[in-house]
Amino acid sequence: MLFTISARLGGSGLDLDSFEAVKGAWQAGILGRVVAYDNRQREIPANLVRSLRWHPVRLASFLQTSHYYGAKKKYLDWVCARDVARRDFDMVHSWSGDCLRTFREAQKRGIPTVLEIPTWHRNKGKKKPALTKSERERDALPLPRRWFEQLPPTRQQILEEYDLADVILVLSDCAADTFLAAGFDKERLFSLPRGTDIERFTPGTLPPKFRAIFVGALKKRKGVDLLLETWHDLALKDAELVLVGAVHKEIEEYLARYGGPSVRVVGHVSKPEDYYRESSVHIFPSTCEGSAKVTYDAAACGLAQITTREAGDVVLDGVNGLVVPCGNKEALAEAIKKLYHNPQLLASMGKAARERIVDNFTWDHYRQRLLRAYEYALQRKRGTSQSA
DSSP, X not given: OEEEOSSEESSSTHHHHXXXXXXXXXXXXXXXXXXXXXXXXXXXXXXXXXXXXXXGXXXXXXXXXXXXXXXXXXXXXXXXXXXXXXXXXXXXXXXXXXXXXXXXXXXXXTOOEEEEOSSSOTTTTOOOOSSOHHHHHHHTSOHHHHHHHTSSOOHHHHHHHHHHOSXXXXXXXXXXXXXXXXXXXXXGEEEOOOOBOTTTSOOOOOOSSEEEEEESOBSGGGTHHHHHHHHHHHOOTTEEEEEESOBOGGGHHHHHHHOSTTEEEOOOOSOTHHHHTTOSEEEEOOSSOSSOHHHHHHHHTTOEEEEOGGGOSSOOBTTTEEEOOTTOHHHHHHHHHHHHTOHHHHHHHHHHHHHHHHHHOBHHHHHHHHHHHHHHHHHHHHHHHHHO
16 A cells, blocks of 8 residues: 655654554555655654655745645655556555545556545535636636646645545544535545544543633634633633644734633643643634544543534534534533533543543544555445446
8 A cells, every 4th residue: 555645654633643544554564655754753664654854845945835835745746646657556545635646647557545634525515616716817827827826736636636536534424524515425435533542641630720721723713713702701700711722813813802811822732631631621613624633632631522513523412522503602602601510510521521532532443444444445446347
């Protein structure tokens, strides 16, 4: 199998997800090659990993972020497409936006392809024309400018990746719904929720003070603006909101307007588990996620959570937390008040949260599911070939 990703192998976030996936393939004896932009782990043998750390695109690092990362993705895709053309692979696993040429090459050779989607379908469940007004304007630009603006993967390129993939990995029911809304056959989708490290993320004790925590980038997409406004209006006595994550410029005005003595901004930290263990509840009212990694980590730390369906499927409403409608300030306020006034419910939900993670969402569970996804992709490819 060839595994490709325009991130690093080993670290945090997508870097960790890619490592756990590659680890599963390596343990199963099916890993042929990994191509990534750096190798920050020592468990997978180095001879199986090609690092593009010193890639020529580094010379273009002066570009704005989206265009620089777009150039990196295109270079990765070019390298991996050449690998598929030259080497004998039985499967390719890559990420949305990273693999158009690679999947085209794989299709020519009848090689099964598995596409991982970090969030939702690019159209987010909405009906869109083949080309939007802004996309038509982009395509009408003079050639040098048009080429530059197409460095980030375009919607059309990502949609073609979807069409080329034999199996699409989706992180949650909400993510799957966006593909079904776009007319995708349910049989092409494979549910693959994430995992977490239950040895690292362990329960603490409920603090004497009601302490709500949010972990993640502080931006509107994750509902931080709504959370700040709701918290300010509730004005709970002897309660604190702790925000752990990098502050994006778009949220600064909300911090200025709704912050105060009961709101503490910590910033990005390397050990969020220390903050989970000192908290009462994790609040994550995101508007768009695949399946937010922080919800796994918080649950492993024994925290009840208040989330949205858009944040993923870790929280079962009324069992290990409360699920509120996305963007609904009144519902969010009621959920916070319910847990604020019911410490016994808070404790029982926290216990259920830890149990659900241990029983369903360790990295071992993730790797087992991923191997089943690979088997499923092979079966689908064989079935398609026989029917053809």
